[in-house]
Amino acid sequence: MEDIWRQLEAELDRAKSLPEIEQVRIKYLGRKGVITVLAKNTDFGKLSAEEKKSFGQRLNSLKSRAEEAVRAAAERASREAVPQDGATGGPDLSLPGTDRRLGAMHPISLVQRELEDIFQGMGFRVLTGYEVETEYYNFDALNIPPDHPARDMQDTFWLEDGRLLRTHTSANQVRALEQFGAPIRAIFPGRCFRNEAMDASHENTFYQLEGLLVDRDISVAHLIGVMKTLLSAVFHKEVTVRLRPGFFPFVEPGFELDVQCLICGGVGCATCKRSGWIELIPCGLVHPRVLEFGRVDTSAFSGFAFGLGLTRLAMMKFGIPDIRLFNSGDIRFCEQFPVSM
Ligand code: PHE
Secondary structure: OHHHHHHHHHHHHHOOOHHHHHHHHHHHHOOOOHHHHHHHHOOHHHOOHHHHHHHHHHHHHHHHHHHHHHHHHHHHHHHHHOOEOOOOOOEOOOOOOOOOOOOOOOHHHHHHHHHHHHHHHOOOEEOOOOOEEOHHHHOHHHOOOOOOHHHHHOOOOEOOOOOEEOOOHHHHHHHHHHHHOOOEEEEEEEEEEOOOOOEOOEOOEEEEEEEEEEEOOOOHHHHHHHHHHHHHHHHOOOOOEEEEEOOOOOEEEEEEEEEEOOOOOOOOOOOOOOOOEEEEEEEEEEOHHHHHHOOOOOOOOEEEEEEEEHHHHHHHHHOOOOHHHOOOOOHHHHOOOOOOO
């Protein structure tokens, strides 16, 4: 047994790689291995009780010493297979990483997620409606009857069955009021479609994030408060806003909310077309007709709505100069934006 042990030790010493060590293991401990066969071929019947005991003990001890030696050798070999950093003896951290392409979040998704988080913090629920809408929810229920000129401003893609691709996320307003009633706080992020002539700032497919809040005693002050909270969170600083009158049939009064240009601080630059202001969020108090379409008691409730251009906001936040990049499907475009903001 001592001979077997010395031989095994010597062979393990010579075996440097894991396959070589495995060969040694098989040679000694495998089903037909030297140690296994030794145990099998011993005729214990011929031994006295005492001999049996001592032989058995030594055999077991040889077997477990052999197993332990093989295990230790394998461990050493796999450790040495990792290139060593001479100074510390640890793995060499200066080796290049494996280049795994993990993909990247689209800037619209990044901005949308951030906004959802901010609004959820203010008690808004996130709802998504339908990209294919009925004429009723996209127009009529928003106080835009068939002959209204406001329809011309949203050049619409019509389906053959009379439905349409929603031209704005406002189409969710009356759907949400019907479903949840008042009071309600909800945002509706989503894709919208208009038959635009495409250029650097016009796309036929773009994203909006609609907001709707209906409760008791809601005024323009609440609207401004929520808008300022939102913009400060997105741009990580206090922003100055102003309201200009704006017309939308589904709000009264209606506004265009401008932010003071974040590039030049209001002095005037190319981005804000020298005006110091950037038009960002159309909004207003929900028109009573819309509340009625949503079966809300207008003697008790009022509210505000806004239609933030997600695409526009992403362009401002990341300094993206051309809207056509968003739907280009070019992975190099997406890879430029930081995931944590
Ligand atoms: N839906 C309008 C648009 O797309 C924006 C808007 C939303 C205006 C909500 C007022 C209130 O142009």
